[in-house]
Amino acid sequence: MSHPAGAEHAEPASKLFIWVWIWLLLLTAVEVVLGYEQYPVKLMLTMLMSLSVIKAALIMAYFMHLRFEKLKLVLTLVPALVVILCLFSIFFFPDSLRLMNLGWGR
């Protein structure tokens, strides 16, 4: 009664959540394999972060129920995070790279 969203959408079956869980485990397994094989750092970072973003999206969409909420809730919450993370990446790392090139960390 105090949960209006439930009235509009049928509650997804447990089977769906178990599948999501299996997918999350599989993606984790891929990460572990990457850790075992060891690729060049840039490639590793790209692959690992892509996998993490997919995992985070799965958790948010299914476990955290965002997939079954109204789209505008997603549009209210997610862009702020994405924009700020982009800002961090664009403006923090040039300074860090310069420190690396200066060799301050010995």
Next chain:
Amino acid sequence: MSDAEVRVEALGAGDWGGGSLPYAVGSKKFGMWLFIISDALTFSALLIAYGYVRLANKNWPEPFEFYPSLVTATVMTLCLLSSSLTMVMAVAARKREDRPATMKWLWATIAGGLAFLVLHANEWLKLIGEGMRPFSNPWGSPLFGASFFTLTGLHMFHVVTGVCFLGVVAVATGRGKFTSEDVEMSGLYWHFVDLVWMFIFPLVYVLSIHHG
């Protein structure tokens, strides 16, 4: 709350027109989402800071062995992911008004969280035994230990808070208190803690494996 009912009744009046819930989501759930966004930014800032100092230091160590470090971390990931699954089950059970099942799944979730904590504490002790400190470590840049303890420490703090939170929810559910929204809200927090680990695991563990 009877005015909550009134607000839900008035839903048809246009989403933004007042007297209704624009997202069709109750205040508690929405408030928890806002908290999660805010907390996610704290973790993001810390992870970016970690990336920043790691990039700046050429002597950044990669001391972890595949076995046992990464294997332990993988088991810890398994614990958290499974506890998220049981949490989903708890929320679903509470929506069916099945309180005994809700409690069962909640306790299972707490068990997953506790298992994670035990493994994690054990790992901390091992690393401290090897000489890793926030201010120095035997392998290279002192910031390795600093960022490891900061990131995993803050995450561990969140797990501890989550376990206590879920404990309260489980006990209250058993006593016939707390609404379905309360359980769902605690679930959101728990999944968020899980989600943060999905970034700490690759960045802190997988990328610190010793080349060999």
Next chain:
Amino acid sequence: MGEPTHAVHVHHAPKGFIRKYIFSTDHKVIGIQYYFLALFSVVLGMLLSVLFRLHLAWPNANWDLLGKLFPTGMAGGLMTPEFYLSLVTMHGTLMVFFVLTTAPQSGFGNYFLPIQIGADDMAFPVLNMLSFWITFVALVVMVMALFATGGAPLSGWTAYPPLSALGKISGPGEGLGQTLWVISLAIFCVGSLLGALNFITTTLNLRAKGMTLLRMPLTVWAWFTTSILALLAFPVLLAGGILLVLDRVGGTSFFIPAGLVVNEQLVNHSGGSPLLWQHLFWFFGHPEVYIAILPGMGVASQLLSTFSRKPVFGYKAMFSAMLAIGFLGFFVWGHHMFISGMSPYSAVAFSLLTLAIGVPSAIKTFNWLGTLWQGKIQFTSAMLFAIGFVSLFVTGGVSGIFLGQTSLDLYLHDTYFVVGHFHMIMGVAALFGIFGATYYWFPKMFGRMLNEPLGKIHFWFTFIGVNAIFFPMHIMGVAGHPRRYSDASNFNYLSSMHPLHEFITVAAIVTATAQLFFLLNFFWSLWKGKKAEMNPWNATTLEWTVPSPPPHDNFGGKLPVVYHGAYEYSVPGAKQDFIMQDSPEKIIEAT
């Protein structure tokens, strides 16, 4: 009215002094608690500023009385440079965090946001109480830092490392005092972000029937925008604070580079970067500037409209501009770092984005003027402060355009020009917003009117006073007077500017003394003021539909229904020159 009546149930006020006034969950009591917390902090902060102004004007004079009050900082009546710096640090910290962040947002916002949207309380009343008490603890810790052994913190309100991160080795005031300072700030972050999520949820979910987004008063828009900024900015400062505490207490070196020699000792740290703190701090710090000023913008819009008896000019443009300022506010933190050694490419981007904020700011200014244009202006004290706000906003904003350009900033950044600029815009402009709000809402909050003649005396002294204090600083800055120096009398090239220092100090003392008019008025009116009616200003928003002060649950258990926009003044065909938001009166000519 034919409308379905809302849930009729009266919340009874809690019994007992402690539940009612101390650990209250009533948003109105919490708002007043925040207000008094800010009042305490502003008096303390102002006294500190008068102290260091005395030193700047007469650096070699002997203040025997002060020497007895501060036996270490002013031994023998002479101020040490360290004591000067800690005074400046504590002045800045108290004012920015405990006055400008708490009073306009948490104070007035708490009290009036729920009433103005027609709700009986905030969405999370208990969390609201917790936010206040967390903030209170932060203030207690901050005041403790002032009296810490080894001296009060002295690294400025921005606490730049490496000095702030090193601990005792970097000199007096960098021991326990600085640690307490960082801890206080971390606590403050938690309280603020909890408050922010409460505000956002309340605004979105608890609006009364008919209170569409486009009928919300601009004050509500301002508090709402501010809350979004606080929700997204404070967690980043929290992260920075955690790292700084660890640097100080845990021996880590996030912000401390290798090979640093301080006080002739080689520091045993390596690998960190002070620039990282500046990024984290200013990522919070710039939105913080808007957290301080946006509520003032909302109040100014409300007051200008009410006392001109005219609708706000360009309502949609006004709240859009506010949202735009909030949004752009996240993209410009680097303009505080032009001389920090940050990548110059970033600086170009930050500079352009900073200048872009001039556009929504100008929209707001012209719309305020448009609101005044051909209005039937009533020069109440509240109105005077609102007009003063616009004036100071323009003065401070224009100098911001100077500073937003990298080439000019390189020269001006470490001079008094910057001190003048940010005091004008985020200091006194925001303060004028607080004063305006106080004169406007005092009758609603305490059920009594403030004395108008005293209010006007207060306004003129303060308005002329702050201009006399901060305007000369711009001139000194352009002439090259560096800021942060405790004593400029040893530098020949600055000696010609010394009379200005003396002038500023005299102006500061006069202005500070004039605040007694306000305090006197405030406390006298609290007990003896004229009883306030329900709607003394003939204003339209919902807080004026309830008794002064409002009952425990605001609307007596019957939530209002809203039919009108927030600023329907002088509507042709209406019975009076204003239409209350909840009045079912139909207008012939649609606006």
